[in-house]
Amino acid sequence: MNALLEMHEIKKTFPVRKGIFQRIVGQVAAVNGVSLSIERGRTLGLVGESGCGKSTLAKMLVGLYPPSDGEILFEGKVLAGPDTGAEFDATRKIQIVFQDPYSSLDPRLPVGDSIAEGLVIHGIGDNKSRRKKVGEILELVGLPPQAGDRYPHEFSGGQRQRIGIARALIMDPEFVVCDEPTSALDVSVQAQILNLLKKLQAELNLTMMFISHNLAVVKHVADDVMVMYLGRVAEVAPVDDLFANPRHPYTKALLSATPIADPERRGERIKLTGELPSPINPPPGCPFHPRCPLANDRCKSEVPALLPAGPATVACHAVEEGRDAA
Amino acid sequence: MFANTKKVEEFAENMASVDTVKGRSLWQDAMGRFLKNKAAVTSVILLGLILLFSFVGPYFAQWTNEEIDWSTLGAVAEKGRPSIESGHYFGTDDLGRDLYSRVIQGTQVSLMVGVVGALIAVIVGTLYGAIAGYFGGRVDSVMMRAVDILMAIPYMFILILLLVVFGRSIIMLFVGIGLVSWLSMARIVRGQTLTIKNKEFVEAAIATGVPSFIIILRHIVPNLLGVVVVYATLLVPEMILTESFISFLGLGVQEPNTSWGALISDGAGTIQYGTLWQLLFPLFFFVVSLFSFYFIGDGLRDALDPKDR
Numbered sequence: 001m002n003a004l005l006e007m008h009e010i011k012k013t014f015p016v017r018k019g020i021f022q023r024i025v026g027q028v029a030a031v032n033g034v035s036l037s038i039e040r041g042r043t044l045g046l047v048g049e050s051g052c053g054k055s056t057l058a059k060m061l062v063g064l065y066p067p068s069d070g071e072i073l074f075e076g077k078v079l080a081g082p083d084t085g086a087e088f089d090a091t092r093k094i095q096i097v098f099q100d101p102y103s104s105l106d107p108r109l110p111v112g113d114s115i116a117e118g119l120v121i122h123g124i125g126d127n128k129s130r131r132k133k134v135g136e137i138l139e140l141v142g143l144p145p146q147a148g149d150r151y152p153h154e155f156s157g158g159q160r161q162r163i164g165i166a167r168a169l170i171m172d173p174e175f176v177v178c179d180e181p182t183s184a185l186d187v188s189v190q191a192q193i194l195n196l197l198k199k200l201q202a203e204l205n206l207t208m209m210f211i212s213h214n215l216a217v218v219k220h221v222a223d224d225v226m227v228m229y230l231g232r233v234a235e236v237a238p239v240d241d242l243f244a245n246p247r248h249p250y251t252k253a254l255l256s257a258t259p260i261a262d263p264e265r266r267g268e269r270i271k272l273t274g275e276l277p278s279p280i281n282p283p284p285g286c287p288f289h290p291r292c293p294l295a296n297d298r299c300k301s302e303v304p305a306l307l308p309a310g311p312a313t314v315a316c317h318a319v320e321e322g323r324d325a326a
Numbered sequence: 327m328f329a330n331t332k333k334v335e336e337f338a339e340n341m342a343s344v345d346t347v348k349g350r351s352l353w354q355d356a357m358g359r360f361l362k363n364k365a366a367v368t369s370v371i372l373l374g375l376i377l378l379f380s381f382v383g384p385y386f387a388q389w390t391n392e393e394i395d396w397s398t399l400g401a402v403a404e405k406g407r408p409s410i411e412s413g414h415y416f417g418t419d420d421l422g423r424d425l426y427s428r429v430i431q432g433t434q435v436s437l438m439v440g441v442v443g444a445l446i447a448v449i450v451g452t453l454y455g456a457i458a459g460y461f462g463g464r465v466d467s468v469m470m471r472a473v474d475i476l477m478a479i480p481y482m483f484i485l486i487l488l489l490v491v492f493g494r495s496i497i498m499l500f501v502g503i504g505l506v507s508w509l510s511m512a513r514i515v516r517g518q519t520l521t522i523k524n525k526e527f528v529e530a531a532i533a534t535g536v537p538s539f540i541i542i543l544r545h546i547v548p549n550l551l552g553v554v555v556v557y558a559t560l561l562v563p564e565m566i567l568t569e570s571f572i573s574f575l576g577l578g579v580q581e582p583n584t585s586w587g588a589l590i591s592d593g594a595g596t597i598q599y600g601t602l603w604q605l606l607f608p609l610f611f612f613v614v615s616l617f618s619f620y621f622i623g624d625g626l627r628d629a630l631d632p633k634d635r
Binding site for chain 2: 108153
């Protein structure tokens, strides 16, 4: 095992404040004990519905939030944890591509300056070599090198996302977090950006975490897939295995909800009842039990552990007990 | 097939030149829109002329602002009228001093008060507001409560107190106006900062490891400037009005210095003696400048429309 990035029992809670004195009345557990490891050169797809903690996880990775508990290891070194107190020092090696290409570029800066900002801050190269590098990286993402002199409002959404990717890549990162990089783009452009990301990953030997709520996209780019539900990991599996043979009842429901572009094939639709519970007040036991068709008394009281099941690891009592065969 | 190879070549040439198009910043875009606004452009020209007048005007004056034309004394209403041949283009004031020179002097003082006051507001208010908004939390609470407290004290009271205690001087006037002018600017800027700091480009900068202070100067402040510029142009006339009001009360600039407010006050005092020009000339410059500043502010607001394109 050559894990580039590991997370151990990562938690992130946000205080809920109320009243004039901003009293803390509760905690939202956005991420509640997530452990994972990503090997060098592989892509982990992260899926789950809105509010399940995907983006919070990504922001902790790039140092935008410190985790409340647990630790993140990068290349075997502790990157962040509640007690390290150290400033995030891997800002160069871990980069992020944001979701919304319209707000991720400073409208008042020429995009070349936005791209080169990391180089300037980390004191890499002089003005001339930076300019040259910006040109090279723009060509790499399929834009003319002169584009660096222009401003963000002169580009389309797809072009802006390419610029966002260029900004991440100019630091020669080893790990790139893509926080739903295609969800703000239209379908034809989505495909271009995805193929660009795949191509760049192969060329530059990048390790990626790819966050999305579009399962088809994840299927296209990921090697492994992690399904999250309400701040916890539900299932981790290699991509083909997950799509062919989902184990966790939530994964099954998620997959069955994917639209299929074939009117003849009507997949069996598993309809979940109820709403996503509030993370301020999560249900006891398995977070999924109020909506789970297989829930029993054990699920209502005991949090399931992530256990290996074939090539996958699943957090579900029903799978563990073999009740999921139906 | 290619019946017109020349056309094709031309097209290829055009294509080659497309790549070299220079980017246009949002500022350049805004400038284009501003220049299409007739009222605003006219105001800029008028203001420019007034400014020019205050610098070039003295070379045409035949009397300095301190000389007293003894021949007019006691008969200002008849002999102190505006006339070319006596050299008093705008007439004389009640003491026989040349109003033309006095108006020039007043213009300089009033414009300076307005610009300096607005400048203090822009620099102090922008940095203060941006820092409070960006760091948020306790820092923000403490900084903004301080602003609230300062705002709760009537500024006219502070200003009058300052001028009475430390004596009337232009420096004291600047200090007093500077003390109060940045408060509302800080509030506006802080509000804007709150919306900007959650944009992803700020997060991107944090993730790359850019220090907070550089983020404020490089990403937050330039994105605030649209609002700040508009507000500053509206602040200049406000400062001039404040100074004029204080001078009107007799507390502002001290003789032999003068300002629009002081001149208007003098002119209003002598209105029943038939020397209407003593009121009208300073009033004309005052009103034209204020209108110009307001129109420019309006024009800038339209031009710098914060909506993203």
